[in-house]
Amino acid sequence: MKYTAILLAATALGGFAANVQAADATVTIESWRQDDIQVWQQKIIPAFEAKHPGIKVVFAPTAQTEYNASLNAKLDAGSAGDIITCRPFDASLELFKKKQLADLTELKGMENFTPVAKAAWSTDDGKQTFCVPMASVIHGFIYNKDAFDKLGISIPKTEDEFFAALDKIKADGTYMPMAMGTKEMWEAATMGYQNIGPNYWKGEDGRAALISGKQKLTDADWVKPYEELAKWKPYLGDGFEAQTYSDSQNLFTLGRAAIYPAGSWEIALFNSQAQFKMGAFPPPVPKAGDQGYISDHPDIGVGLNIKSAHAAEAKTFLEWVASPEFAEIYANALPGFFSLNSNPVKMSDPLAQEFVSWRGPYKSTVRSTYQILSRGTPNLENETWVESANVINGTDTPAVAGEKLQKGLDSWYKPGAAK
Template sequence: MTKTIRLALLTSTLLTGAAWAQDVTLTIESWRNDDLAIWQEKIIPAFEAANPGIKINFAPSAPPEYNAVLNSKLDAGSAGDLITCRPFDASLELFKKGKLADLSDLAAMANFSDVAKSAWQTDDGAQTFCVPMASVIHGFIYNKTAFDELGLTPPRTEAEFFALLDKIKEDGTYIPMAMGTADQWEAATMGYQNIGPNYWHGEEGRKALIEGTSSLTDDGWVAPFRQLAKWKDYLGDGFEAQTYPDSQNLFTLGRAAIYPAGSWEIGVFGPQIGGAFEMGAFPPPVPAEGDTCYISDHTDIALGMNAATKHPEEARKFLEWVGSSEFASLYANALPGFFSLNSAPVEMEDPLAREFVGWRETCEPTIRSTYQILSRGTPNLENETWTASANVITGAETPEAAAERLQQGLAAWHAPQQK
């Protein structure tokens, strides 16, 4: 072998080795194991194509185990470089413990409103530690075929809503609404937190509760319970033992006309229903004609950086991309029903997703009332609201008694409510 060939081979080897040495793999921790294929087939290839030398490994855990698994990994120093952030206290606690890096100076943060960032900030809003990815919107999904058969149109007001339910019940072909109380969270999340903002006036009421200038026994907080108490007559036989999957099945099999929903169902229901019937959606009906419409547009998921990552520069580069309009469009359309929090407009391809996100143009957005600050103590207001919502629907508690119990529990530990 000549010296020239040996030199060429050596140079090639060194250059290849240098290229290998430059490759950095970033691992993402997440509880969203249902969208693994979307990350692998759409999101990661888009980033890697534009950022040679940085590889992404999406490594989710089972949702119920995520918090415990993540905490163990962070304590052991084995967690991934990027951490998928739940909203509010779980992520805030990680930041306070020094497990999540401060991302306040990330340029992409300018692409998000204060409301969008609020779920991943310190209470005073001074520091932001996760890049917002998506929110979920509450409302009602309905079977358009059933509505057409019965000559029905989506309701605008509470009175129209119950007149509609009466017509469906009287006809008898369909269960008016598919929702059960066995799992409790379903009654609160798709019931109380769905319709409630129209009564407590969204952010105004939510913040007043935190500040102690209103209480859970005020009419704006009792009124949604009064509406839920009326739902009992429209949920079908045996709803007390009906689980969340049972409710999903009743709707997707065409047995129920309406499904009190979170927008995350869009991507689930579409493939299950196939072409059996077309879906539509309407926002929570307002109390009376002319009232302002409010929707729960709940901050759901974000991405932060492990403070102990060995690759902070590459991780921040990925997070800047997550905060871009390119990612916003890619993610929102890959996962219809998980809506971008980026200020850049996103054109939704899925027609049902377009209906949901279109409510942002006509309704005032808010987040679930129990998530910020108000579930830090014991009793936990979020979990207590689950029980109260289910009890009110079954008749085990009156709306007034449920509200009084929740207020007493909150006042037991939340100082602004201790008057």
Template sequence: MKVRRLTACLLAASALTAPAFAEDVTLSIESWRNDDLPIWQEKIIPAFEAAHPGIKLTFNPSAPAEYNAVLNSKLDGGSAGDLITCRPFDASLQLFQKGQLADLSELKGMANFSDVAKSGWSTDDGKQTFCVPMASVIHGFIYNKQAFEELGLTPPKTVDEFFAVLDKVKESGKYIPMAMGTSDQWEAATMGYQNIGPNYWHGEDGRKALIAGKAKLTDPEFVAPLEQLAKWKPYLGDGFEAQTYPDSQNLFTLGRAAIYPAGSWEIGPFTPQIGGAFEMGAFPPPVPKEGDKCYISDHTDIGIGLNAASKHAEQAKVFLDWVASPEFAELYANALPGFFPLSNGEVKLENPLAQDFIGWRKNCESTIRSSYQILSRGTPNLENDMWAVSAGVINGTITPADGAKKLQDGLDSWYKPAN
């Protein structure tokens, strides 16, 4: 279904049940997603306003790097908008704890989301939720279908098959097996460790065990993904240690690499950059051995909440319930390929690569990045340590065991589990 047709259907259905208000109210939305301004102005806002007479919306984004500071200043000064786009975890949790974001636990639409989906915007005990989940990003591997067909390859399902594919690509000499560098470090952790790791630590079970202090980063299931990363080095091409994130993107989109360890946010920019040069496919992180259950990093990325000081809370909650609906989920996901709805409803995506990614939810369990909730609040910061350790392991400057010990020692220096 095309977005235009979907919007028309949405308007027709929703207009019948939309509440009427005595006078028009304009709700202002704060956000860091300034690239999304045309999508809001041309698709999302018209769809909502036509179906909800009496409520108008304005989308007022700030530059991403400045958003937290600008938003905090506005909230403290009483000039913030009615609706607050929420980054996941601590930044938004602190706003809730200060009384600046309203408790949305009882919002009707919250029933459409799992605990994992709500985890980025819930209190540590999970009892209160303060932002409606809007979208996640999913990790996996994007591959060049033309290269695979040329070399007679099929997407790997197990780790052994994965390395067999990499070996065949390397032997051919036609393509770099994988486009990823370690210069910027974060890719090694985000598209490396956090991508393949959930299959070893069993997703939410392992992540929650770390938070509870029942597991350590030196345990075998957390060392194993570092051991796999240590084997990636021969497949990343010459000079990968100096290769930046944009360099890796260019290598893949120009058709010089067969595989790209990816976040789904690449779908939007990669599609026009590649054009018709080749077709992209995607496969989830291969499981350690045949028959193992698969897990994917389905990471909470963006939500939206209610400014506790808003004078139009009733109307804002109407909008938030709409954001929680399947109609919004499909509209948003098709407008921004690679940013996936977190609601439980079925969503049909027009972009075939995006549909591949979201299809993994049917067979794999979703989890979020292991370092993002609670465990990166102190110093040293666990997330930043993971960047350095993951890059070092790939470069061969630190062993997986020593890297794991560095991570756990850093965490132990400040984190004391509550349980």
């Protein structure tokens, strides 16, 4: 009888343990942000798990250059994680169309985002949303305050003032005027063309006109930014054609360059490496009195793998990501990645606060190539990388760059026929 009682007790305890274990669901996050892993492990995940016992979260990033191919392969094989970190616009829309991302239109917390904030992860008609918006990045210029103070340079507000500042820096000879290379090409487009371009094509108005076919890449509004970009060449330093992205970062953080054409995503790294005071300014307007525009680009969201084995737990996590609590943790843990949540977030980093302060006086837009216009071959985004680098290198004129880009777009894109 004693043996039977012990056996029954052991069985009961084993069953209890099994039930406890069964209650703990592990939710895995697929992401390309390897540099964020400590933030997720030390701040974001502990904050979630503290309020949601029984749900464990694992952050499992892949190298950025391998993420798209790796994720697509995993989704096709049915082996992808529960939470999918979403690229903006077309890449994630394609996953939704393939029924690999779930419809999150009615997810609790989605009311915290405006239609504009959700646009990068919604269908073209805006009726369905498939990822929770997390953050955007803002383009502009980061500068060495010590260098500016030493040379008596004020923050340039117009193009003329911008080139006058560059001339002054170059004439002094202490600093490279601007740190940017063209070897990897994407910087020339992302921190060059897409940075200054919205001031010419008037942000969302121009982007919508290009999509509708009312404007072409050969029009003045789209060629003039290239004319401006071509003027950067004398200020980029010797050998900029062979200069990588990390080379440019190092040149700036080591204090050798006065200005860095930037995205706000650089803030955390620069704060940790630069030994001098930094500031930031928005892209200078063509002439005094012009309305200014900034690229305030939705960068990252999270969606639900439609084949997730832990869909309920994953949705709980996504609802939390849509909350003001997550917005505040994320924006302050990763300065330069700005919350898309409608609830205001107070940020402690002064450089991040400088970038986000432009949202008031400047009109926000997104990168012109990301929605609809890069769904075919040749891909307009990738072609813009090539032509932006060519223009700065001097191997293509601005007019030729516009002609090449428009010819490639015309070969597959018919305005009004986007699906």
